[in-house]
Amino acid sequence: MKKQALEFSIEKASEKDIHELxxxxxxxxxxxxEYSYTHIxxxxxxxNWLFRRDVAGIFVAKYEGQIIGFVASDGNWFSKREGKVVGAIHELVVLPDYRSxxxxxxxxxxxxEYFKSRGLDTAELWVGxxxxxxxxxxxxxxxxxxxxFNYWIRMVKKL
Structure with a gap:
């Protein structure tokens, strides 16, 4: 039996989404x-800090009007390790029922796509x-x- 594709949309997030996020x-x-904040x-x-860093770099995935995941990025992040401004992915969260x-x-x-529109050639992130x-x-x-660094791994992708 073939799995039916999930039809969801990707939209820009807004600060009104913060409580749902x-x-x-x-x-x-x-x-x-151990890799996250645990208190609401x-x-x-x-x-709020993520929105202040780069409001244009936060996107949500919606299914049937509900947010099922989001990515928060910064298109103006100076990476000391790269020695230049890169696109930083600070968060990628997908609800467990919608993974894979x-x-x-x-x-x-x-x-x-957002990073490329800003002229960036590198994306980086840290993962536990x-x-x-x-x-x-x-x-x-x-x-x-x-x-x-400690228990974090830095991962990089050339764009």
Whole structure:
């Protein structure tokens, strides 16, 4: 039996989405709390920081009017390790029930398109060293492990 494709949309996020994004964040990090904020107030403060960094670089995936995932990026991030401005992916969160359905891939593709529109040639992100599902996903998308800091792995993709 062929799996039916999930029909979802990718849209720009707005600050009015913050409370819904916070819920998605907390549900998405269930079981990976060592790599995340765990208190709702901290998550909301973090999301506000992300919007202040680059409001144009935050996109949501919606299914039947509900946010099922989001990506938060910064198209003006100075990477000390790269020695230049790169596109930084700060967060990629997809609700567990919607993983492996193309949502994360579509969100990353959207943000890479955004980085290219800004003239950037490199994307980078940091991922928890034991978040194997995410590490494998990013490798599948062409990101390469470059270095590490404590329990974080920096992954880079040339655009």
């Amino acid at each position: 916070a819920q998605v964040y907390l549900k998405g990090y269930k079981g990976l709390e 107030d901290d998550v909301i403060a973090y999301l 359905k193309g949502v994360g891939k579509a969100l990353v593709e959207k943000v890479i 060293e034991e978040n194997y599902e995410a590490i494998n996903f990013y490798r599948w998308l062409g990101f390469e492990s470059k270095d590490r």
